[in-house]
Amino acid sequence: MAEAMTVPQRVRGLFRLTALAGLALLSACQTIVPRGPAPAPEQKAPPPVSSTEVQPGLPRDTARNRVALLVPLSGANAGVGKSLANATQLALLDSRNDKVRITSYDTATGAGPAAQRAIAEGAQLILGPLLAEDVRAVTPVARAAHVPVLSFSNDVSVAGDGVYLMGYTPGQSIERVVSYARSKGVTNFGGLIPNSLYGSRASTTFLRAVESSGGKVVSLQTYDRAAGAMAAAVARMAKDAPFDGVLIADSGAAAAAGAPLVRKSSPQVRILGTELWNSDSGIAARGALDGAWYASVSNGLYRQYAAKYRARFGAAPYRLSSLGYDAVLLTVRISHDWKIGAPFPEARLRSGEGYAGIDGAFRFGRDGVAERALEVQEVKAGGTTIVSPAPGNFAR
Structure with missing residues (x-):
């Protein structure tokens, strides 16, 4: 468990008082004891226990609400977990908030036990976890204590009943890019989908989005991770x-490998991508994707955040770390109506109220999933260009 905080003023004062008491005791040892029988020692009542005395474990905090950050701080995912933790620290500093105290807990050693410790130590809100399986472990613990969870997962199956998802879901990005493609005259669609849980959900959304927008899915092919599997899928689709237009619901690197194969049979095809491309820092250098469209959260404010992060922590942040920053901004905003020591006002999350952050505007739907205002970007040599800005408001 790690927590970024300074030594309380009362503790520093206690150190000074202890030193002065030691000097007084030394002076007392140098006094002359009179002869004769010593008087009976005076019986004194034991001193009262101060409510501000330092206690084992986390000190009591009557000035701030406790928030727990549950992320992997060790193991294979420690890099992204520590980046999320750094982002929450940066958000607290930037917001100059003095009503919220965030304590980090390592989910790599067990997400369920981490949640139990956090709640036992007074957490009234949980930020994280990152992985869907960790959310499943935390959920029963949090629900039993009536503590809301703001998770960084994008697995919609774990949302609802006190669990809210801030992760970027593939469904929203696919719906957005398909809608934009239809507005530009794309009618006949093909799809290349990996055999995975992500791919399964992406294909369902893709079929629904194309149909609802008046287009037609001519071919939908799946592939696994074996060598030559995507080429075989493209050959079937050809x-x-x-x-x-052809959606490649995979990473930027995988899409760049498949795009030239697709263009052999359809030279004028428009390649479409998902939110996964936005976490690919080298997407603009992938020449095979020149002219491709994908929908994602905006990167405008993220670039400023990344520069500030590098200046403070000496390294580049993980792209997902902005979720931690925005989760703190949301918490700080609600903290104005959050009485110290009271339960977190979860009703604010269910109200449909919109919030602004590094990744743009978002709000939570009835299912607990963050609905995001997404933009459409086009890959160009040396960079990306916004071809459809994020909407200024949410459609009701």
């Missing part, structure tokens, strides 16, 4: 060519 039988139904040509296409106006």
Whole structure:
């Protein structure tokens, strides 16, 4: 468990008082004891226990509400976990908030026990965890204590009933890029989908989005991670060519490998991508994706945040760390109506109220999933260009 805080003023004062008491005791040892029988020692009542005395474990805090950050601080995912923890520290400093205290707990040693410790130590709100399986371990513990969870996962199956997801969900980005493609005349769609849970959910959203927008999915092919699997999927799809647009629901690197194969059968095809591309720092250097469209959160404010993060911590942040920063901004905003020591006002999260952060505007739907205002970007040589800005407000 790690926590960024300074030594309380009362503790420093206690150190000074202890030193003065030691000097007084030394002076008393140098006094002359009179002859004769010593008087009976005076019976004194024991001193009262001060409510501000330092106690084992975390000190009591009557001036701030406790928030727990549950992220992996060791193990394979320690890098992103520590980046999220740094982001929360930066957000507290930037917001100059003095009503919220964040304590970090390592989920790599057990997410359920970490949640139990956090709640036992007074946490009234949980930020994290990062992984869906950790959210499942934390959920029953948090629900039993009526403590809301703001998770960084993008697995919509773990949302609801006190669990809120801030992660970027593939469904929203696919719906946004398909809608934009339709507005630009793309009618016949193809899809290349990896055999995974992500791919399964992406394909369902893709089919629904194309149908609802008046387009047509001509071919939908899946592939695994074996060598040559994507090429085989493209060869199967080519039988139904040509296409106006093809969604490759995979990373930027995988899409860059598949795009040239797709263009052999459909030279004028528009390649479409998902929010995964936004976490690929080298996306602009992938020439095979020149002209491709993908939908994601905005990067405008993130660039400023990343520069500030590097200046403070001496390293670049993980792209997902902005979720930690925005979770703190949301908490700080609500803290104005959060009485010290009272339960977190969860009703604010269910109200449909919109929030602004590094990743743009968002709000929580009835399902507990963050609905985000997404922009559409086009990959260009040496960079990306916004071809459809994020909407200024949410449609009701």
